[in-house]
Amino acid sequence: MTVLLSLPNVTLRVDNKTLEVIGDVDVTLAAELAACGVEWLQHTEHTSIIFDFSDVQKASSAAISVLFEWLRICQQRAISVDAIRVSAPLRRLASLAELDALIDTPAATMAV
Template identity: 65%
Template sequence: MTALFSRGSVAVVEEGETLSVTGDVDVTLAADVAASGVQWLQSTSLSAVTLDFSQVNKASSVAISVLFEWLRICQQRAISVQAIHFSAPLLRLASLAELDDLIEHPAATLGV
């Protein structure tokens, strides 16, 4: 496990093929959280990843924005997203935003 970003209770770590966020991402940290994942995704030689937001307990559009930035890089680099894991609060927010198909079937939805 390698920490890519850590500030207060918020961290971004990579472990094998998984890129994870822990803590409640707010607008003051969003750019740094997103950038740390983008940097890792741009430098990895992996062809498939899992994006894990299951330890983000606050439903926030900021966390979903980070996810979208990471998905954009995955598409650019032809990295398949095997799974996206959300905490229950984030899953409810994603469902309200009608992102269910993306969360449940990222590879099929993204076409990568």
């Protein structure tokens, strides 16, 4: 496991092919978090990955924005997203935004 970013309220780790966000993402941290993940995605040799937001306990559109930025890079680099794991609060927010299909089956949804 490698720590890519460690800030007072949020940490980004990579474990094999899983990018894991730990802590709460707010607007003041989102850009730095997204950029750090983008940097890793642009240089990874993996052809498929997993995004893990299950340790993000605060529902935040900033966290969803980070996810979208990473998904965009995956599409550009033809990296398959095997799974997106989210906490219950993020699941509720994603559901309100009608993003259930994306969270549940990212590879199928992104292929459309």
